Amino acid sequence: MGKVNVQYDDAALRRFCERWKVREMCLFGSALREDFDAQSDVDxxxxxxxxxxxxxxxxxEMTDQIKEIFGREVDLVSRSAVERSENPYRKRHILSHLEPLYVA
Structure with a gap:
């Protein structure tokens, strides 16, 4: 996919994922696009x-911790919620534009 435009502490992210039993964490949204800027949140x-x-x-608590790791606002979304979405456009768009950050 595209370039990841956000900086974060990789070791802190790994600890977060291990603590919260995350199998996979991916970026989506503006953090992967050219319109990402200092005011953008991280999806x-x-x-x-x-x-x-x-x-x-x-x-x-997870949301607060991940905000600290990225140093900005974060929208934390569960994959299962997206997969259950009744909005096929949104589901397809999110699931087809992902950049993995962590895979267990």
Missing amino acids: ILVSFAPEADWSWCDWM
């Missing part, structure tokens, strides 16, 4: 190990 798609069963509070 992240995650899939989890089958045994991961996170609460809403866990999700908020």
Whole structure:
């Protein structure tokens, strides 16, 4: 895919993924396009190990931690939510424009 336009601490990202049982983490959206700038947030798609069963509070904690790693606002989206989406255009667009950051 395209160039990843966002900087992050690779070791911190790996620790985050191990702690939260992330199987795969991918960038999508403007972080992969030329229109990404200092004001842009980072769109992240995650899939989890089958045994991961996170609460809403866990999700908020994950979001806060990943914001620290990237140093900017983050939209954290689960792959399963995208796959269940009733919007076929959005689902196809997101799933066909991914750049992996972490794969377990």
